Amino acid sequence: VVKKLSEILYEPLLQALSLFYRESHKFERIAEVFELAVAAQPKHETYLSHLFMSYVRIGQYQKQQEIGRNLYKLFSKNAHYYWTVTSIVMQAYACKNQGLARTMYLPLAQKMIEKQMKSGRVESNAEVKLYVSVLDMQEKYEDALFVLRGVLGGSFKNQRGKELADLSFVGKLKRWPEVNRVAKARLGKNSDDWATWLHYAESVVEIIQIEDPDQVNKDIPDSKHWDLSGADSSLEHAHDFIKAAMDSERAKGSRANQGPFLVPFELIKLGVERGIRCSRSLLDSVSLVDLFASYFEQFGEYRSCHSDLDPYLFLLVDEEKEELVSKVRSSVMAMEEENREREDLPVREALRVIQCHIFSVQLARSLGEHDKLSASGKLELVREMQERLENGEKYRGAFLETDVCPVDTYAQLAVYILADLHEETRDYVHIYESIFLLEKVVREKNTNAQLKLLLVKLYSYVGAFAPCIEIYKDLDIRNIQIDTLGYLFVPVGVSLGYFAWARTIVQPILLYFFEQVKSCPEYVISAYHDGSFDKIIEMTKFQQRIKHSLRFALAHYENATFEIFSKSNSVQWAHSILYSLNLQPFTPEMEANLSDNRDLFVIESWNPLHRRMTKETAKASTQIETRWLKVRSAAFYTMWIASGIVETVYSADPPATVAKRMTPFSLEEECDKLETSFRDFKEAFAQAKEMPELETKFPLLQGPPPSQLGHFLQCGYLEMMEGIVPLLRKMMLAAHKKWPQDGADECIQLTAELPKLRETFRKQREKVIDVYSEQMRRGSGAAVNQVVQLGETLAHASFYVCMCNKVVTANKTKKRSKVERVAEPMIKVLKEFQSDLMEEIDKLKIDLDRVRRDVMTSYKRHSRSRKDFMDFDDVQHHLEMRQMKDEEIEIDCTSVQSVKKSVQDCCVSKLHEITLALATKLILCVKMMKW
Numbered sequence: 001v002v003k004k005l006s007e008i009l010y011e012p013l014l015q016a017l018s019l020f021y022r023e024s025h026k027f028e029r030i031a032e033v034f035e036l037a038v039a040a041q042p043k044h045e046t047y048l049s050h051l052f053m054s055y056v057r058i059g060q061y062q063k064q065q066e067i068g069r070n071l072y073k074l075f076s077k078n079a080h081y082y083w084t085v086t087s088i089v090m091q092a093y094a095c096k097n098q099g100l101a102r103t104m105y106l107p108l109a110q111k112m113i114e115k116q117m118k119s120g121r122v123e124s125n126a127e128v129k130l131y132v133s134v135l136d137m138q139e140k141y142e143d144a145l146f147v148l149r150g151v152l153g154g155s156f157k158n159q160r161g162k163e164l165a166d167l168s169f170v171g172k173l174k175r176w177p178e179v180n181r182v183a184k185a186r187l188g189k190n191s192d193d194w195a196t197w198l199h200y201a202e203s204v205v206e207i208i209q210i211e212d213p214d215q216v217n218k219d220i221p222d223s224k225h226w227d228l229s230g231a232d233s234s235l236e237h238a239h240d241f242i243k244a245a246m247d248s249e250r251a252k253g254s255r256a257n258q259g260p261f262l263v264p265f266e267l268i269k270l271g272v273e274r275g276i277r278c279s280r281s282l283l284d285s286v287s288l289v290d291l292f293a294s295y296f297e298q299f300g301e302y303r304s305c306h307s308d309l310d311p312y313l314f315l316l317v318d319e320e321k322e323e324l325v326s327k328v329r330s331s332v333m334a335m336e337e338e339n340r341e342r343e344d345l346p347v348r349e350a351l352r353v354i355q356c357h358i359f360s361v362q363l364a365r366s367l368g369e370h371d372k373l374s375a376s377g378k379l380e381l382v383r384e385m386q387e388r389l390e391n392g393e394k395y396r397g398a399f400l401e402t403d404v405c406p407v408d409t410y411a412q413l414a415v416y417i418l419a420d421l422h423e424e425t426r427d428y429v430h431i432y433e434s435i436f437l438l439e440k441v442v443r444e445k446n447t448n449a450q451l452k453l454l455l456v457k458l459y460s461y462v463g464a465f466a467p468c469i470e471i472y473k474d475l476d477i478r479n480i481q482i483d484t485l486g487y488l489f490v491p492v493g494v495s496l497g498y499f500a501w502a503r504t505i506v507q508p509i510l511l512y513f514f515e516q517v518k519s520c521p522e523y524v525i526s527a528y529h530d531g532s533f534d535k536i537i538e539m540t541k542f543q544q545r546i547k548h549s550l551r552f553a554l555a556h557y558e559n560a561t562f563e564i565f566s567k568s569n570s571v572q573w574a575h576s577i578l579y580s581l582n583l584q585p586f587t588p589e590m591e592a593n594l595s596d597n598r599d600l601f602v603i604e605s606w607n608p609l610h611r612r613m614t615k616e617t618a619k620a621s622t623q624i625e626t627r628w629l630k631v632r633s634a635a636f637y638t639m640w641i642a643s644g645i646v647e648t649v650y651s652a653d654p655p656a657t658v659a660k661r662m663t664p665f666s667l668e669e670e671c672d673k674l675e676t677s678f679r680d681f682k683e684a685f686a687q688a689k690e691m692p693e694l695e696t697k698f699p700l701l702q703g704p705p706p707s708q709l710g711h712f713l714q715c716g717y718l719e720m721m722e723g724i725v726p727l728l729r730k731m732m733l734a735a736h737k738k739w740p741q742d743g744a745d746e747c748i749q750l751t752a753e754l755p756k757l758r759e760t761f762r763k764q765r766e767k768v769i770d771v772y773s774e775q776m777r778r779g780s781g782a783a784v785n786q787v788v789q790l791g792e793t794l795a796h797a798s799f800y801v802c803m804c805n806k807v808v809t810a811n812k813t814k815k816r817s818k819v820e821r822v823a824e825p826m827i828k829v830l831k832e833f834q835s836d837l838m839e840e841i842d843k844l845k846i847d848l849d850r851v852r853r854d855v856m857t858s859y860k861r862h863s864r865s866r867k868d869f870m871d872f873d874d875v876q877h878h879l880e881m882r883q884m885k886d887e888e889i890e891i892d893c894t895s896v897q898s899v900k901k902s903v904q905d906c907c908v909s910k911l912h913e914i915t916l917a918l919a920t921k922l923i924l925c926v927k928m929m930k931w
Contacts, residue, residue, distance in 0.1 A: 018050070025518060027057040043074055052083060056528060057521040059540075061090040078121055079531060082130065085112050086533045089134060093537055106138045117152070125155045129534035132165070141169040160193075167199045176210070177231040179203040184232070184241065191245045192257030201263055204238045205270040207231065238267065250298075258308060261295050265312040272315060289320050293327045296359065300331075301352040303406065306362040306606065313366055314609060321367040328360045347398050351406060354392055358409045361385075362606045370417060371608065375424065378417050385414035386437065393444075401447060408448045411441045412604065415454055419700050428780055429896070434458055436896045449475060453488065453603050457701050460492045462780045468492070469501055482512050483551050484599040492705045494558050495785040503562040506555050513552040520546060545595045550625055553594065557632045564795060574799055575643035583640045585680065586633040594629075596622040598704070605702040613702050620693040621704045627688045628709035634681035635717075639796065641674045642728055646803045649732070650810040667736050671729050678725050685718050708789070715789040716764040717796070723757045724800040726750065731807045731826075751804075751829045757797075758836040764790055765840060769847045776851055787848070794841065798834075805830050 014037060021029040034051035041047060052067040068084035071077070092105035113131045116122055122131075128147065135144040147153060148166050156162040163186060170179045183200035187193060207228070232238045245260035268288070270276075286294075292309060299305050316324065335353045339345055364370060373381065392407030399405050415434040422430040438455050442448070452475060456468045472489050486509060493502040520543035527535045546552070563577045584590075600618045649667060688694075694710060727750040734743030768790055772783040808826050 014047075014050075018054075022057075022518065025514065027054070027521065030054040031058060031060070045071070045075055048074075053525045053528065056525050059090075059094070061087050061094060065091070078116075078123055081112075081116065081121075082127055082531070082533055083528060085109050086130065086528070086536055088112070089130070089137075090536065090540070092137065093540070102138055106134055109134050110138070122152065124531055125157055126531050126533050128152045128155050133534060133537075136169075139172075141172045145169045145173075164195055167196065171199060171202065174206070176203040176206040177226050177228050177233070180207065180231040184230075187245065191248060192259040194259050194262075197259050197263050198266065201266045201270055204232055204235075204267060205274055205276065207233045208235065208271075208276060209274055235267075242267075256298065258299055258302075258304075261298060262308060264291055265309070265315070268315060269312055287320075288315060289324045289327065292316075292324050293331070296328055296356075297331065300328075300356040300359050303355065303404075305355075305359050306366070309363075310366060313363075316367070321369075325360075325364050325367060325369055328363055332357050332360045347395060351395055351398070354388075354395075355406050357388070358406060358413075361413055362409075365413070365416070365606045366608060368608045370420065375421060378421055382414045382417050382433075385410045385417070389414070389441070396444075404448050404450075405446075408441060408446065408451060411437055411451060412454065413606070415458075416606065416701065423700060426778070428462065428778055431458055431462055431780075433896050450604055454701060456488055457603070457705075460488075460496070460705055461700070463496055463775075463784050465493050465496045465498050469498075472505070479512070482509050483546070483549055483597045485602060486551050487598045487704060490555070490558060491708065494561065495705075495708050495711070495788060497784055497788045499562045502558065506559045506562070509551075509555050510559060513546065513549065513555070516546045517543075544593070545597055548590075548593045548595045550594050550596045550622070550629065551598065553629055554625070554632070557629075557636060560636060561792060564799075575640070575647050578636060578640040578643060583633070583637045585637060585677070586630045586684075591626060591630065594626055596625065600704055601702070603702045605699065607699065607702070611699060613699055617696060617698060617703065620696040621698065621707075623693045624691065624696075624707045624709055627684070627691060628707055628712070631681070631684045631688050631709065631712065634677065634684045635721075635796070638674065638677040638681050638721075638725065639799065641670065641677055642725070642800065642803055645670045645674065645732060646806055649736070650806050667732065671733055674725070674729050678721070678729075681721075682718065685713070689713055706785075708785070711786050711789045715786065715793050716760050717789075717793045719760045720757055720793055720797045721800070723753060723760075724797060724804070727754070728800055728804050728807070731804055735807050735810065748825055751826045754829055754833040755836060757833070758840060761794075761837065761840050764793075765844050765847070769844070769851065772848075773851045773854070776854075787844075790844075794837065798837070801830060801834060 014033060017033050018030050021027065021033070031051065031054040034047055034054050037047040038044070038051050048067055048071050052064055052071065055061075055064045055067065064087035065084055068080055068087055071080035072084060088105050088109040092101035092109070095101040095105065110131075113122075113127070113134065116127075117131075122128060131152075132144050132147055135141070135147070145166065148156075148162060148169070153162060167179060167182055167186075170182065179199055180203040183196050183203060186196050187200065190196075207226075210226075232241055242260060242263050245263075249256040249260050292312075295309060296305065299308070302308075332353070335356060339349065339353055370378065370381070389407055389410040392405075392410065395407065396405045414437055418430040418434045418437075422428065435455065435458050438451050438458070442451050442455065452471050456471055459465060459467050468489060475485075477485055477489075490502055490505055490509065493505070520539065524536055524539045524543065527533070527539060560577055564574055598621075600613055600621060605612050645667065688709060698704060727747065730743070730747050730750060734740065734747050737743060768783070768786045771786060775783045805827070808830070
């Protein structure tokens with residue numbers, strides 16, 4: 001149909017093909033369609049416009065430029081002209097050689113816009129913004145200022161955005177006195193403009209640093225000729241200006257804005273960072289402690305009070321920390337004492353005191369006061385938080401159901417203190433107390449997302465993921481939250497064996513990403529149509545973040561794991577799953593483009609700075625997950641190549657997709673690819689083991705869940721694969737050459753080494769059982785992730801053994817031949833090896849059953865009927881009846897002990913299901929063998 005378009009050129013057909021290829025994510029084919037249409041009618045405006053937009057979808061900026069130029073030549077429309085200019089700007093944006101971008105693309109775009117300006121054809125605000133952006137990218141800040149302050153600058157609709165851009169350009173020119181004067185003028189009109197305050201603070205510090213004769217940083221040109229009239233060139237002048245702004249805000253009473261009161265902290269912070277002497281004496285005789293205390297007195301009733309001051313707490317020394325905590329506590333005690341004497345206390349006043357007390361506890365924790373408490377002191381503080389939480393419940397009615405009640409923060413603080421106790425004592429009872437407390441609060445129709453996220457972290461920590469399923473539904477995570485918050489749910493569910501639930505979630509996640517990959521280019525196209533040229537780079541950046549999302553990439557392999565672990569019953573089926581992933585080797589370029597969009601700071605924390613998530617720990621987490629993706633992709637890519645060879649050469653009816661991929665087929669070349677891929681996997685595995693980031697200690701509640709990489713490196717996967725993959729490759733090459741003597745002997749020798757792998761698996765089994773048994777005795781079932789990883793290793797090993805079997809039995813005939821004589825000893829060893837694995841997995845089943853029974857006996861679970869393990873013959877039927885549905889277990893919150901029992905039941909139930917799944921996998925593998 002596409003080839004005949006030049007003859008047909010039927011408009012509805014073009015639109016139908018375009019829609020079909022867009023929904024199929026084949027954007028290149030849309031360009032091909034309209035290239036043919038334009039070739040037939042080169043002066044058709046609609047076809048040219050569609051061709052331009054088809055190039056937008058695939059990021060062919062040079063071709064965009066060419067089509068845009070042709071459109072303007074033919075129809076002389078201003079929109080087409082700026083399509084061309086924007087295409088040139090996008091070439092500069094995408095160019096890896098920034099020198100080329102600044103010397104060719106951007107000057108060309110600038111000249112083209114200036115040509116339109118001279119002819120008076122700049123018609124919209126977006127076109128002016130585009131011109132300013134081009135100047136900014138070339139670092140021509142003086143020219144950009146001239147545009148903003150000239151006639152064209154009057155077309156800006158967003159006046160505040162224009163003013164901030166003006167300040168930014170003046171700052172980039174390092175004309176600090178001018179920045180200072182402009183900022184003061186604007187702050188006189190709006191004293192709560194924090195962005196302008198930041199420019200003001202920076203200008204003051206820079207002027208002082210230049211004017212101070214003892215400062216060494218004097219590399220700013222023309223600083224000797226600065227006009228300092230009207231600018232605050234000293235701390236005293238800055239003090240007077242800030243104090244006047246503070247007094248103005250205090251006059252507003254309860255409606256005062258926070259901006260002027262935070263600026264002194266920002267000035268001191270900048271001064272300390274730049275090494276300015278006497279920076280802490282900004283407000284004359286006022287000490288830094290008094291500055292903090294004053295801010296608390298003014299804004300302590302605001303929920304944001306702690307987050308406002310938190311970036312500046314590092315300025316305090318130890319003595320000042322103790323003094324500040326004491327002052328704030330004394331102030332809060334005075335407020336509470338005053339309220340006790342009042343009979344009819346207004347709700348607003350009571351809530352104000354509650355919020356002030358909450359701030360005092362948050363402050364004490366952030367400054368390390370809780371770390372100084374003994375275990376009994378921390379427990380006493382927890383009981384106080386619980387008591388205040390219960391007393392404050394009566395004020396919940398003053399808030400809407402969708403609002404966050406301030407007393408919820410007491411629950412968060414109590415949980416953090418209990419987490420401290422757990423880390424000190426390793427006693428899981430503190431974790432169960434936390435779950436008990438949070439469940440009580442959340443079940444009272446509470447919509448506080450922070451409490452629910454803490455519950456997810458705690459349940460995941462003890463290995464009970466079933467309750468998290470309901471929380472996931474309650475949070476209603478969708479759209480971009482899938483990318484930013486999905487890491488708290490899906491990887492944890494996978495590692496704890498909740499394949500059925502995770503599979504139902506991963507499918508919508510993949511669908512969301514696919515939809516975004518399809519929709520984002522349409523947003524860019526709309527920007528071209530609407531003339532919003534200044535938004536195109538922003539939308540393109542968002543598109544790249546989604547397309548190269550780390551969560552998106554990992555979801556592909558998680559989905560493949562579900563399918564292979566629970567559904568595959570043949571090598572051909574496994575390959576069809578792998579083929580759907582469209583696997584490619586993980587290249588350095590792919591690694592460089594990855595975007596980690598996780599919000600690792602979504603959970604509030606008032607821990608001391610050294611025990612919080614930081615940019616450094618977030619970076620370490622990104623590196624660990626990236627390495628996990630690299631190892632994961634290498635393992636699956638190796639399996640993909642191997643199964644493709646086996647299905648193409650040794651299957652009577654190879655899948656069409658495999659045959660198409662392998663045409664023309666060369667077994668030697670494909671075996672070389674297999675060898676190269678397995679070598680890459682081993683290199684990635686070795687590099688992962690040497691990562692220092694694996695030793696990073698992440699915060700228990702605020703940090704990311706433990707990566708699966710650590711367990712994968714310790715589960716014996718590499719040892720198993722090193723014994724099977726080279727054997728498979730040698731078998732395929734020897735079979736291809738009709739089993740020559742040397743090749744047959746080598747294969748028989750390698751096959752004879754397989755029984756040694758049983759010892760590897762036995763050691764892993766015993767290690768997993770020891771760790772799991774110990775953790776279950778202590779109250780946690782999180783070690784189930786090691787059982788899951790061991791099961792996946794077994795599944796992958798079974799597939800490779802199945803492929804070995806398929807190779808050696810491919811040429812069996814009724815007549816005994818040389819091939820038969822060579823194959824028989826290998827088939828015998830393969831049978832014995834599979835029997836060994838069956839025996840080991842049977843022992844694993846028995847061991848896990850023993851652990852389960854011990855736990856259930858320990859907690860006297862006679863009230864709930866126990867599920868005994870079935871024989872292998874009944875396993876498959878049992879799973880078919882259940883359809884592998886994850887059961888949602890209700891958490892009994894009548895007491896801490898009942899919570900602990902519910903969590904244990906959840907872990908034991910999942911342990912039972914995983915054991916059945918492992919046993920079933922071996923049954924399926926036996927069927928696949930077809931001995």
